[in-house]
Amino acid sequence: MKTAASLSAGLLLSAALAFAAPAAAGAAPARVTPMTPDIVTAYDELRPSADFIKRVEMVPMRDGVKLYTVIFMRKGVKDAPILLSRTPYDAQKSTARVASQKLTEVLPAMDAPFVDDGYIRVYQDIRGLHHSEGEWIMNRPLAGPLNDSGIDESTDAYDTIDWLVKNVAESNGKVGIIGSSYLGFTALMAEIDPHPALKAAAPQSPMVDGWRGDDWFHNGAFRVSSFDYALEMSQDKGSGSAIPHGAGDDYTLYLKAGSAGDFARQWGLDAIPFVQKLMQNPAYTPFWSLQAVDALLAQRPLTVPTMLIVGQWDQEDSYGAPAVYRALADSPRRRAPVSLVIGPWRHSGVNHYGYELGALTFRGDTAAEFRTRYLKPFFDHYLKDGADPRTPAALSYATGADRWNESPRWPMGTPTPLYLSAGFGLSFDKPAQAGHDDYVSDPAKPVPFLPRPIHMGDPFQWKPWLVHDQRFVSDRPDVLVYESAPLDASLHIMGAPGVELYAATSGRDSDWVVKLIDIYPDDSPEPAREGSKPSLAGFELPVGIEIFRGRYVHGFDAPRALTPGKVETYRFALPNVDHVFLPGHRIGVQVQSSLFPLYDRNPQTWVDNLFDARPADYRAATQSVHRGAAHASRLLLPVVR
The missing domain is CATH 2.60.120.260 (Galactose-binding domain-like)
Structure with a gap:
C-alpha cells in the first residue's frame, strides 16, 4: 500500500522527467522511465540553423562496388561547380574539422573561399578504405600489365564524376579535382581517360614515382618511415596504428635492428603485402616503371587544364609534380595548358599557413596568397566561366629574396x-x-x-x-x-x-x-x-x-x-x-x-x-x-x- 509520501515522490519524479523531456515540433517524444536505456541510435548534428546542406551517398562504380561520398554545399546554391577530392584518409573525418553549423568551420580551411563562392565540395573515400566498399591496393596500378581487373583510380574517378553530374541537381555539370600527396596521385589518375565533365585539376605534391624520388625510395635508397605508413594503412581499412616500438630515439631503434628487412621481420611487418612489394622490388623493376604516373600521362593527350603544385622543401613528394611537368610541358600530345607551382612550403604546406617554415619567416602568408591570387582564379575560369587568369607556365617563390616569380617556362636557369x-x-x-x-x-x-x-x-x-x-x-x-x-x-x-x-x-x-x-x-x-x-x-x-x-x-x-x-x-x-x-x-x-x-x-x-x-x-x-x-x-x- 502506497503512503502519501511515496505518492508525492512519484508525482515529483514524473513531473521532473516530463520537464526534462525535449520539446519538439509535432508528436511529443515517448515518455521515459528510470530504466529507459540511455542510448540513442543516432544524433543528427546538422541542425535547421546550419548554413549548409550535407549529403552522404554510396556512389556505385562500374563493377558494383560503392564508394562513400560526402557532398557539401551552402543552402540556396544552384548552377554550381563541383570541387572533388578522392582520399585514403577518411572523408568523414576530413569533413568534420569542427563540430559546427557553419560550412567554413566544418571543412578544411583551404575550402573556405570556394564554398563561400558557391562551389559544391565533395570528398570521397577511395576503394577499400574507411567507409567505402571493395579492396584497397596501395597506389592501385592503372588497368594493364600490372592490373588485369579493369578497375583503377582512373575508372573510379570517371564513374564518380559521371554520377555527380547526373545526380547533384545543384551542379552546373563542371567538375574540378584537387588534393595533396595521395590525393594528388588520385587527382592525376583522374586525368587519364578523363570524364568530359572534368574541366580542371590541381594535383598538389602528388605521388608519381615511388622509386625515383617520392615516398618509398629516392634513387634506390629506401626510406624506412615507409614501414609505419604501410602498417597504418593496411589495418582497419586505413585507420590502423603505427609500429608500437615506444618513444626511444629512432636512430638507436633502427641501428640495433640491423637491416631494414630485419626491422620489418622483427615487428611482423613482413606479413603486410605492401611491405613485401617493397622488399621484393629494391631495384627499378617493372613494378615501379609501369606505375610511374608521369610516363603514363606522357603517353596520352592531356585534355584537362592542370596546375601542378609542390613545396620547395617537400619532405615526402618533391619529385612528382616537376616530373609530370617535364613529361607534359613540351609534349606534342598536349591539348590543354599545364603549369608548375613551387612554393616555400613543406609537404602539403600549400593548404596550411605559409608564414614560416622552421627558422625561416616569410613576408606574409605565402600559401593563402597563392590560393587567393592564383589557385581559385584558375578553377573559377574553367568551372565558372570566370576571367582568364593567364596562369603562368611556372610560378615560383624566390626564397632569399621573398617574392613570387612568374615565368614562361621551367627551369629558367x-x-x-x-x-x-x-x-x-x-x-x-x-x-x-x-x-x-x-x-x-x-x-x-x-x-x-x-x-x-x-x-x-x-x-x-x-x-x-x-x-x-x-x-x-x-x-x-x-x-x-x-x-x-x-x-x-x-x-x-x-x-x-x-x-x-x-x-x-x-x-x-x-x-x-x-x-x-x-x-x-x-x-x-x-x-x-x-x-x-x-x-x-x-x-x-x-x-x-x-x-x-x-x-x-x-x-x-x-x-x-x-x-x-x-x-x-x-x-x-x-x-x-x-x-x-x-x-x-x-x-x-x-x-x-x-x-x-x-x-x-x-x-x-x-x-x-x-x-x-x-x-x-x-x-x-x-x-x-x-x-x-x-x-x-x-x-x-x-x-x-
Whole structure:
C-alpha cells in the first residue's frame, strides 16, 4: 500500500522527467522511465540553423562496388561547380574539422573561399578504405600489365564524376579535382581517360614515382618511415596504428635492428603485402616503371587544364609534380595548358599557413596568397566561366629574396658548373689540378639526418627537417664540407641543381648524399619574428638534399657491384628550387654516405637485396671524392643571368 509520501515522490519524479523531456515540433517524444536505456541510435548534428546542406551517398562504380561520398554545399546554391577530392584518409573525418553549423568551420580551411563562392565540395573515400566498399591496393596500378581487373583510380574517378553530374541537381555539370600527396596521385589518375565533365585539376605534391624520388625510395635508397605508413594503412581499412616500438630515439631503434628487412621481420611487418612489394622490388623493376604516373600521362593527350603544385622543401613528394611537368610541358600530345607551382612550403604546406617554415619567416602568408591570387582564379575560369587568369607556365617563390616569380617556362636557369676545389673550396672556374678528398664511412656510425634524439613521427621534427641548420654535422669526419668565398652579388637559381660527382669507394657498394647549402653571414640579423626562432647568424640553410645508391650508377634496373677504387660518375638532381643567395652569403656543399635513419644503411659490401643484409655485411669503407682535371666533381646550378 502506497503512503502519501511515496505518492508525492512519484508525482515529483514524473513531473521532473516530463520537464526534462525535449520539446519538439509535432508528436511529443515517448515518455521515459528510470530504466529507459540511455542510448540513442543516432544524433543528427546538422541542425535547421546550419548554413549548409550535407549529403552522404554510396556512389556505385562500374563493377558494383560503392564508394562513400560526402557532398557539401551552402543552402540556396544552384548552377554550381563541383570541387572533388578522392582520399585514403577518411572523408568523414576530413569533413568534420569542427563540430559546427557553419560550412567554413566544418571543412578544411583551404575550402573556405570556394564554398563561400558557391562551389559544391565533395570528398570521397577511395576503394577499400574507411567507409567505402571493395579492396584497397596501395597506389592501385592503372588497368594493364600490372592490373588485369579493369578497375583503377582512373575508372573510379570517371564513374564518380559521371554520377555527380547526373545526380547533384545543384551542379552546373563542371567538375574540378584537387588534393595533396595521395590525393594528388588520385587527382592525376583522374586525368587519364578523363570524364568530359572534368574541366580542371590541381594535383598538389602528388605521388608519381615511388622509386625515383617520392615516398618509398629516392634513387634506390629506401626510406624506412615507409614501414609505419604501410602498417597504418593496411589495418582497419586505413585507420590502423603505427609500429608500437615506444618513444626511444629512432636512430638507436633502427641501428640495433640491423637491416631494414630485419626491422620489418622483427615487428611482423613482413606479413603486410605492401611491405613485401617493397622488399621484393629494391631495384627499378617493372613494378615501379609501369606505375610511374608521369610516363603514363606522357603517353596520352592531356585534355584537362592542370596546375601542378609542390613545396620547395617537400619532405615526402618533391619529385612528382616537376616530373609530370617535364613529361607534359613540351609534349606534342598536349591539348590543354599545364603549369608548375613551387612554393616555400613543406609537404602539403600549400593548404596550411605559409608564414614560416622552421627558422625561416616569410613576408606574409605565402600559401593563402597563392590560393587567393592564383589557385581559385584558375578553377573559377574553367568551372565558372570566370576571367582568364593567364596562369603562368611556372610560378615560383624566390626564397632569399621573398617574392613570387612568374615565368614562361621551367627551369629558367642555365646550368652553370660550380666545382669542388682544393682546400675544400668551391669555384666557378674548373680546377686544372687533379686531387681527391677522403673520408671513412662506417655503417656502425651513420650520419644522422637530424640532431638526436630523432622521432620521425614527431611533426615538429618531420615537417621542417629539410630546412634544419646543417652545422650539426659539419664537424663530423665522415662529412666533407666545401664552401665558397662570400658572394659579391646575388646569385639566383631557378631549376633543379644537378650533381656530377666523381667518386670511388674501397667497398663494393656505396650511398652518396649531396647537400647544397646557403651559408648566412655571422652578422645576419635576428629573424623578423621574435620568440623561439633561432638567430640566423651563421645559419646553414639546406637549399636541396638528395641521395643516390651507388649500385645503380649504370642503370636503375640493373644494379651491379662497384669495383673497389674505380672512379665512377654519379649524376643525379637535387629538388627543384627558386632561391637567391644574397651578397655576403657563401655557397656550401656537403658530401656524405649516409642519411640515417631517414634512409636505410648501405652495407658497403655487395648484397643482392639490401633488405636481406646480415650484420657481417656492414663494413666501413674509404670514400674518395675527386676534383679537378678529368674528374672534376661539380654541381650544375641553374643560374638566372
